[in-house]
Amino acid sequence: MSAQEEIKEIKKTTCYMCACRCGIRVHLYNGEVRYIDGNPDHPLNKGVICAKGSAGIMKQYSPARLTQPLRRKTGADRGAGEFEPISWEEAFSMLSERLGKIRATDPKKFALFTGRDQMQALTGLFARQFGTPNYAAHGGLCSVNMAAGMIYTIGGSFWEFGGPDLDRAKLFVMIGTAEDHHSNPLKIALSKFKRDGGRFVSINPVRTGYSAIADEWVPIRPGTDGALLLAFIHEILAHGLYDREFLVRYTNAGQLINVDEKNDEFGMFLRTEGPEEEACYDPQDKLWWDRNTQKAIVTHTPGADPFLLGEFKLRDGTPVKPAFQLLQDRVKDYTPEWAEGVTGIPADTIRRLAYEMGVTARDQKIELPIAWTDSWGTEHNTVTGNPVAFHAMRGLAAHSNGFQSIRALAILMSILGTIDRPGGFRHKVPFPRPIPPCARPPNNPLAVQPNKPLAGIPLGWPSDPDDLFVDKDGNPVRLDKGFSWEYPLSVHGLMHNAITNAWRGDPYKIDTLMIFMANMAWNSTMNTSEVRKMLNDKDEQGEFKIPFIVVADAFQSETSAFADLVLPDTTYLERHDVMSLLDRPISEFDGPVDSVRLPVLPPTGECKPFQEVLIELGTRLKLPAFVTSDGSRKYRDYPDFIVNFETEPGSGIGFLAGWRGKGGEKFMRGEPNPNQWEMYAKNNCVFHHELPKSYQYMRNWNRGYLEWSQRSRITRYAEPILIHIYSEVLQKFRAAAQGKGFSRKPPEHLKKRIETWFDPLPFYADTLEGQISDKQKYPLAAITQRPMAMYHSWDSQNAWLRQIHAHNVLFVNTRTARLSKIEDNDWIWVESQWGRVRCIAKHSEAVEPGTVWTWNAIGKAAGAWNLTPDANESQRGFLLNHLISEELPGAISNSDPITGQAAWYDVRVRIYKAEAGEPKVTSPQFEPLKPYPGQMERKSVWNYFAGGKK
Amino acid sequence: MHPAFSVIFLTTLIGVGQGIFLALFTVESYAAFGLLPVQEDSYYAIGCALSLLFLIAGLIASLFHLGRPERAWRSAAQWRTSWLSREVVALPAFMGALALYGLAHLIGFNPTLTTLPSGTPVTVTLILGTGATLLAFALFLCTGMIYACLRFIQAWHSPLTVINYVLFGGASGFTLAAAHASIAAPDLVIFLAGWALVITLLGLTGWLASRTRNTRIKPKSTLPTAIGIKHPHIAQASQGLMGGSFNTREFFHGNTQKMLQGLQGFSFVCAFVLPTVLLVIGLSSASSGWLLTAFICQYAGLLAERWLFFAQARHPQNLYYQAVA
Amino acid sequence: MQLALVIDLNVCVGCHACVINCKEWNTSGTAGPMTDLNPYGKDPTGTFFNRVQTFEVGTFPDTEVVHFPKSCLHCEEPPCVPVCPTGASYKRVEDGIVLVNYDQCIGCKYCSWACPYGAREFDETQRVMKKCTLCVDRIYDTHLTEEERRPACVRACPTGARLFGDIHDPASEVSIAIRESGGYPLMPEWGTQPANHYLPRRKTRLRIRKDELDRADNPLKIDGQLPTPDRTAPSLDDIASW
Numbered sequence A: 001m002s003a004q005e006e007i008k009e010i011k012k013t014t015c016y017m018c019a020c021r022c023g024i025r026v027h028l029y030n031g032e033v034r035y036i037d038g039n040p041d042h043p044l045n046k047g048v049i050c051a052k053g054s055a056g057i058m059k060q061y062s063p064a065r066l067t068q069p070l071r072r073k074t075g076a077d078r079g080a081g082e083f084e085p086i087s088w089e090e091a092f093s094m095l096s097e098r099l100g101k102i103r104a105t106d107p108k109k110f111a112l113f114t115g116r117d118q119m120q121a122l123t124g125l126f127a128r129q130f131g132t133p134n135y136a137a138h139g140g141l142c143s144v145n146m147a148a149g150m151i152y153t154i155g156g157s158f159w160e161f162g163g164p165d166l167d168r169a170k171l172f173v174m175i176g177t178a179e180d181h182h183s184n185p186l187k188i189a190l191s192k193f194k195r196d197g198g199r200f201v202s203i204n205p206v207r208t209g210y211s212a213i214a215d216e217w218v219p220i221r222p223g224t225d226g227a228l229l230l231a232f233i234h235e236i237l238a239h240g241l242y243d244r245e246f247l248v249r250y251t252n253a254g255q256l257i258n259v260d261e262k263n264d265e266f267g268m269f270l271r272t273e274g275p276e277e278e279a280c281y282d283p284q285d286k287l288w289w290d291r292n293t294q295k296a297i298v299t300h301t302p303g304a305d306p307f308l309l310g311e312f313k314l315r316d317g318t319p320v321k322p323a324f325q326l327l328q329d330r331v332k333d334y335t336p337e338w339a340e341g342v343t344g345i346p347a348d349t350i351r352r353l354a355y356e357m358g359v360t361a362r363d364q365k366i367e368l369p370i371a372w373t374d375s376w377g378t379e380h381n382t383v384t385g386n387p388v389a390f391h392a393m394r395g396l397a398a399h400s401n402g403f404q405s406i407r408a409l410a411i412l413m414s415i416l417g418t419i420d421r422p423g424g425f426r427h428k429v430p431f432p433r434p435i436p437p438c439a440r441p442p443n444n445p446l447a448v449q450p451n452k453p454l455a456g457i458p459l460g461w462p463s464d465p466d467d468l469f470v471d472k473d474g475n476p477v478r479l480d481k482g483f484s485w486e487y488p489l490s491v492h493g494l495m496h497n498a499i500t501n502a503w504r505g506d507p508y509k510i511d512t513l514m515i516f517m518a519n520m521a522w523n524s525t526m527n528t529s530e531v532r533k534m535l536n537d538k539d540e541q542g543e544f545k546i547p548f549i550v551v552a553d554a555f556q557s558e559t560s561a562f563a564d565l566v567l568p569d570t571t572y573l574e575r576h577d578v579m580s581l582l583d584r585p586i587s588e589f590d591g592p593v594d595s596v597r598l599p600v601l602p603p604t605g606e607c608k609p610f611q612e613v614l615i616e617l618g619t620r621l622k623l624p625a626f627v628t629s630d631g632s633r634k635y636r637d638y639p640d641f642i643v644n645f646e647t648e649p650g651s652g653i654g655f656l657a658g659w660r661g662k663g664g665e666k667f668m669r670g671e672p673n674p675n676q677w678e679m680y681a682k683n684n685c686v687f688h689h690e691l692p693k694s695y696q697y698m699r700n701w702n703r704g705y706l707e708w709s710q711r712s713r714i715t716r717y718a719e720p721i722l723i724h725i726y727s728e729v730l731q732k733f734r735a736a737a738q739g740k741g742f743s744r745k746p747p748e749h750l751k752k753r754i755e756t757w758f759d760p761l762p763f764y765a766d767t768l769e770g771q772i773s774d775k776q777k778y779p780l781a782a783i784t785q786r787p788m789a790m791y792h793s794w795d796s797q798n799a800w801l802r803q804i805h806a807h808n809v810l811f812v813n814t815r816t817a818r819l820s821k822i823e824d825n826d827w828i829w830v831e832s833q834w835g836r837v838r839c840i841a842k843h844s845e846a847v848e849p850g851t852v853w854t855w856n857a858i859g860k861a862a863g864a865w866n867l868t869p870d871a872n873e874s875q876r877g878f879l880l881n882h883l884i885s886e887e888l889p890g891a892i893s894n895s896d897p898i899t900g901q902a903a904w905y906d907v908r909v910r911i912y913k914a915e916a917g918e919p920k921v922t923s924p925q926f927e928p929l930k931p932y933p934g935q936m937e938r939k940s941v942w943n944y945f946a947g948g949k950k
Numbered sequence B: 001m002h003p004a005f006s007v008i009f010l011t012t013l014i015g016v017g018q019g020i021f022l023a024l025f026t027v028e029s030y031a032a033f034g035l036l037p038v039q040e041d042s043y044y045a046i047g048c049a050l051s052l053l054f055l056i057a058g059l060i061a062s063l064f065h066l067g068r069p070e071r072a073w074r075s076a077a078q079w080r081t082s083w084l085s086r087e088v089v090a091l092p093a094f095m096g097a098l099a100l101y102g103l104a105h106l107i108g109f110n111p112t113l114t115t116l117p118s119g120t121p122v123t124v125t126l127i128l129g130t131g132a133t134l135l136a137f138a139l140f141l142c143t144g145m146i147y148a149c150l151r152f153i154q155a156w157h158s159p160l161t162v163i164n165y166v167l168f169g170g171a172s173g174f175t176l177a178a179a180h181a182s183i184a185a186p187d188l189v190i191f192l193a194g195w196a197l198v199i200t201l202l203g204l205t206g207w208l209a210s211r212t213r214n215t216r217i218k219p220k221s222t223l224p225t226a227i228g229i230k231h232p233h234i235a236q237a238s239q240g241l242m243g244g245s246f247n248t249r250e251f252f253h254g255n256t257q258k259m260l261q262g263l264q265g266f267s268f269v270c271a272f273v274l275p276t277v278l279l280v281i282g283l284s285s286a287s288s289g290w291l292l293t294a295f296i297c298q299y300a301g302l303l304a305e306r307w308l309f310f311a312q313a314r315h316p317q318n319l320y321y322q323a324v325a
Numbered sequence C: 001m002q003l004a005l006v007i008d009l010n011v012c013v014g015c016h017a018c019v020i021n022c023k024e025w026n027t028s029g030t031a032g033p034m035t036d037l038n039p040y041g042k043d044p045t046g047t048f049f050n051r052v053q054t055f056e057v058g059t060f061p062d063t064e065v066v067h068f069p070k071s072c073l074h075c076e077e078p079p080c081v082p083v084c085p086t087g088a089s090y091k092r093v094e095d096g097i098v099l100v101n102y103d104q105c106i107g108c109k110y111c112s113w114a115c116p117y118g119a120r121e122f123d124e125t126q127r128v129m130k131k132c133t134l135c136v137d138r139i140y141d142t143h144l145t146e147e148e149r150r151p152a153c154v155r156a157c158p159t160g161a162r163l164f165g166d167i168h169d170p171a172s173e174v175s176i177a178i179r180e181s182g183g184y185p186l187m188p189e190w191g192t193q194p195a196n197h198y199l200p201r202r203k204t205r206l207r208i209r210k211d212e213l214d215r216a217d218n219p220l221k222i223d224g225q226l227p228t229p230d231r232t233a234p235s236l237d238d239i240a241s242w
């Protein structure tokens, strides 16, 4: 082909090699992908791109792609991967018939679980419209502790919800983070921060990636961060390094709490008399003990200044204490010396770090000349910043004691006065939200009715025991037991228990399990080998215990092999998508941002975007949102749906916030705009609204911002969002467990658990698994890290990325290894109470001696992802999940007792050398999968050259 | 380094070829001075053919080393800077001179051109032979320098590399020449086998010298200089690829130290000790069987030696490719 | 002019963006295609011009982890060039880029032996030697915007750890970085004078003095004050009358 005939095009869209969602430009030669680079005009990545993003070509042309709808061959075992191709029409009629029956009888029997997708707004809508409560995305097994712990404390969290302002920070403390969702922006910010002379401290048992460039690495024993954070708080309080002004005005630190143990109101805030408002915000009816008048007074009374410390007696003799005093009482014994024993970090280091935080926050204050008005009408000429920033992720979250550790972190950030301030933590629209946010889960079984949408949204934010989704006996309504007394604040569900529960029929049996973009027979499941058996298990009648499994995936994952019906999805280069404010947008600190994905290539084979599948199914099932009043099709397709769907008729709120209104003149709210997609296309696929400077900070209490947010219908209320140093929400659950109050009470066997864990102040306790483990026998903690060049289990099919991580090994501290006579590269067994795997050990000096770790999800089942059965991933690679149990003794989930967060990083193990004669392959092994019908042949030599030249 | 058989055969085979020729021409020179009986032209012609055979075999082996043998002709271009290019020039030049020399003997074209004051006649073959000798040595120099010029492969960067190429080629060539003489010109056996013995022993000295030198080499490049970080304890955690790369295939031999030691013993015995014994036996018995065995044994030993020459050369790039994870 | 990359080890997080973006750009560019062998089988291996390696420096707990990207260093005295028998390997006079002419290369691999850094890669299917081209097919391409006329790896790098420019121009970003941040070459012992330089780790520390820790205006002075005690509690008033 000559140069003239060569057709070169550049198309802009949004990357989805991971959930970061950078702007990309796809360069095409003669219709083939020539090059993918970062879009320099995109606010998120500003032109940079990561390894995964750069390897998009190899995803697009991967032989692991599914290209046809497939049906399991009659008689074939699930997991064997024996399929025959069928048409989409067959697939749809099979599905709509089955789902129609379920919906007409018991909608609960349909469960929809989605993994690392970014369309929870749509999948959630579908589930709700269908009428099933059994919907969740990956959040519960991912980082719900981070969301819940922070949101229940400061009204916002990390990642899409907020983050460290490294532009202005002077000290940055990163805890338990390897890669995180905000991959490229964090990297951009981190290097800028370092180059500007900022000091970067990383607290992590392992030093890789980001931690590698930290000025100081603080190796910590896994699961003990709560102790460390509480010791920090102890030191900061002891030296008076807290930001008093901030605490007084913007948190509940000064609010008085009833400390009369005999009183029914024990542990509750004192309130002024007055009718209780039935609204979802924190009414300002609490009391301070005023220093000037020496008596209780309504908070924020002009001229008043509360004591933060002390114990007082109300006129009626009720003993009261400010929340801050309770915090001080709480941390009294959490000394650095104590924490040293728990965390393995020298007490001197703990002290020094606490001082660094406190002194930097206090003495390096930033004053920005930005005038703003707070919720109480006080005008401020400047915005103050205490430039200490934190970031934390699953190293804190993925432990069963994570919620309370994260509360401790949020409180540490708050006492340093760093919330939504320059150089500290900054929110991103639509956060901050009321504590807790207003969405509540349904609270009784009647919410589920045949042929009706679910009354309520499947996932929400309980504010007290009456918000739990349980029946009158306190039994869970959801399959995953979310929002039950077992995990009351499981705001993201517990996908990791769905299969086990469905298999066991506890709380009930289901009919159809639909899995979208989740590898639930592999890396998003614990106890993987057993769960794989459950998926294929039959009852006495010879019927599958989980009668029907649908998997919508783009690739031949391990899970696809267990499907009765496989729906081939498109890749991100072949479909429309939205990164919506209804879900998790890509907002910046300075204002809301949402974005879209536009197809740059036609679908491969018969691949169909799952979005289209849902809309088609919704239409066929006549779910109200997808049909007109006469039951006919409402939306032509997904793009049409996105443009025209409104949350309620005429609400003006849809999936996309930009270019609304007839001619695209409005944003946030406005009538549907038929040309909305084109406008996104013209604008780098991004809508970015930069707020006025005066609305960019202090947003929990920024009147201007809160009213803007109310006008934009981001929130219903414009009330200030005080930080919950003391969590009355938690106290309400504890009180219920103690038999106090009028709310629902937990069942007997869970009382102790609720009482212990629902502490209104953070505390440290060993993880659940730690508590029941013989630490002599299992002396090591085993954890995983995200490799930067791989996304979960997705990328072993990627010819380029898999060369970087063809297999994984277990990294062991050199001295620890030698104690067990394990040499570098020896084959070893890693054994937990729940199982064992054989793998290769590698010595490392960059890991805490009590920890072993490996890269996550590199190990694969033989033949999966259309790799050859002898591929390194399955023969030398291994999956740590085999060692982790989804349940602890007593069939209780291996999860945080507050949020149901999967406790991936709690597992305890021991290691020993494999016998000399043992095969040099990892164990366990599974029967190799064969390629499915319609899959491309895998090349043995590949000279990729776009456009077919050379 | 990963020893490539193409190069091992190339260098050892042309070494034999060069050595045979040198043996032939030594005989002729001695004869010219009356120190040895004059030989039939056919003796030289057959000897040359034998030499050429080895050279051609070496040349063929070398082609296997090239990714693009069809472009081999291009490789003479950079003779100004590249020893490889020079070798590419020297090899055919030597072969040409050798062929002419052999041809002159074959057709008996050997007029006397002039006479030295000593009365020794300077014949055409003597001139051609002298030229070919110079070229043979030039070729040795080029071959050796290809390796010796690489400064940072310290095991090679030494005059011993060139010297040993000469000695090993010479030894094997003379041994084969002795074996040839045992059939074609028995009166030369003692002379040639004697020289073979001497060169073999010299070769052994060179071999031992380079062994001694190489075990004492202190690598100039270390991990600290390779990555520019001074610390006594640096360990590679990953090399950025797991399934291997050109860097791991080309520069690592992938064999155990034990295997290397074994091979070293083998080459010591086969290239030097046994040939010495066999040459002594062959020399005293003038039996072609013993001499031929001596050659075969020595050649096998030299193959092993050449394999080790590559395997034991540590390339500084290897510092960057020490661990997979 | 001597174009070069300067790699800042102080901020490189080892993400491999530069590795893959390099491959992606070059496989369909003038240096391509870049072969992959067994892309879906055992021991996948391919041609890459840039690799990121990891080193652990020191012993626990004083361990530094260094991510170390390496591509051809475009030596000013490139040992790989004079040894090439065909002239396929050459160093450009105008900008110092060391290149291989694939049409001349005979694949003898000699240049790779002559490179102490292991920067050259033999392409197993085209059977010629390849290496980093400094993206010569980008940096002079006037169809590209100024911003894009930089090597693929440099543009991709999320931390901006890769600087690109003329190290002979003392005012260039790279020269300034080398000068001011202690840029150094690899294996200086061979006199190859690599054009690419590396910037070392730099540490920021904080020192807190005692008087900074406990200041007079400490809020504990406010909050620590206890409320006035109960008036009826015993006091000296009860027993003494001066």
Ligand SMILES: Nc1nc2c(c(=O)[nH]1)N[C@H]1C(S)=C(S)[C@@H](COP(=O)(O)OP(=O)(O)OC[C@H]3O[C@@H](n4cnc5c(=O)[nH]c(N)nc54)[C@H](O)[C@@H]3O)O[C@H]1N2
Residues within 6 Å of the ligand: A114, A115, A116, A138, A141, A142, A143, A516, A517, A518, A519, A520, A523, A524, A525, A552, A553, A554, A555, A556, A557, A558, A559, A569, A570, A571, A572, A610, A784, A785, A791, A792, A793, A794, A856, A857, A880, A881, A904
């Ligand atoms: N041991 C251990 N286990 C863990 C973790 C850990 O740290 N350690 N992390 C946990 C966490 S935080 C998470 S979020 C989960 C993630 O676990 P999963 O949600 O199961 O994530 P993936 O493995 O990425 O599987 C997602 C599936 O999406 C498919 N996919 C990729 N692109 C597309 C597409 O465009 N369309 C469709 N339909 N499918 C696509 C992939 O082929 C794959 O089968 O893993 C958890 N598991």
Ligand SMILES: Nc1nc2c(c(=O)[nH]1)N[C@H]1C(S)=C(S)[C@@H](COP(=O)(O)OP(=O)(O)OC[C@H]3O[C@@H](n4cnc5c(=O)[nH]c(N)nc54)[C@H](O)[C@@H]3O)O[C@H]1N2
Residues within 6 Å of the ligand: A018, A019, A116, A142, A143, A175, A176, A177, A178, A179, A180, A181, A182, A183, A203, A204, A205, A206, A220, A221, A222, A223, A224, A225, A393, A394, A395, A396, A399, A783, A784, A785, A786, A787, A788, A789, A790, A791, A792, A856, A905
């Ligand atoms: N490249 C890439 N990016 C990803 C993903 C991916 O698979 N690949 N996955 C995405 C997803 S779904 C998620 S949830 C995020 C997760 O983002 P991260 O949370 O950053 O990822 P993890 O690998 O889980 O990292 C957890 C870190 O915590 C450390 N850690 C473990 N236990 C403890 C502890 O007790 N205390 C402390 N202080 N540290 C501890 C581990 O060593 C590790 O460094 O990444 C997202 N981004």
Ligand code: SF4
Residues within 6 Å of the ligand: A015, A016, A017, A018, A019, A020, A021, A022, A045, A048, A049, A050, A051, A052, A053, A054, A183, A184
């Ligand atoms: S960080 Fe994620 S979204 Fe951004 S380029 Fe990389 S893979 Fe794509």
Ligand code: SF4
Residues within 6 Å of the ligand: C071, C072, C073, C074, C075, C078, C079, C080, C081, C098, C114, C115, C116, C117, C118, C119, C120, C131, C192
């Ligand atoms: S790094 Fe190696 S290949 Fe590059 S110029 Fe220097 S010697 Fe040549």
Ligand code: SF4
Residues within 6 Å of the ligand: C083, C084, C085, C086, C087, C088, C089, C100, C104, C105, C106, C107, C108, C109, C110, C111, C112, C128, C129
């Ligand atoms: S491989 Fe090619 S470039 Fe390298 S020395 Fe040989 S001919 Fe020159």
Ligand code: SF4
Residues within 6 Å of the ligand: C021, C022, C023, C025, C026, C049, C050, C071, C131, C132, C133, C134, C135, C151, C152, C153, C154
């Ligand atoms: S300059 Fe170009 S060829 Fe060289 S490493 Fe960077 S991207 Fe690759």
Ligand code: SF4
Residues within 6 Å of the ligand: C011, C012, C013, C014, C015, C016, C017, C018, C019, C052, C067, C069, C156, C157, C158, C159, C160, C161, C162
């Ligand atoms: S892209 Fe940048 S940060 Fe990432 S490995 Fe390469 S040089 Fe380092």
Ligand SMILES: [Mo]
Residues within 6 Å of the ligand: A138, A141, A142, A143
């Ligand atoms: Mo996750």
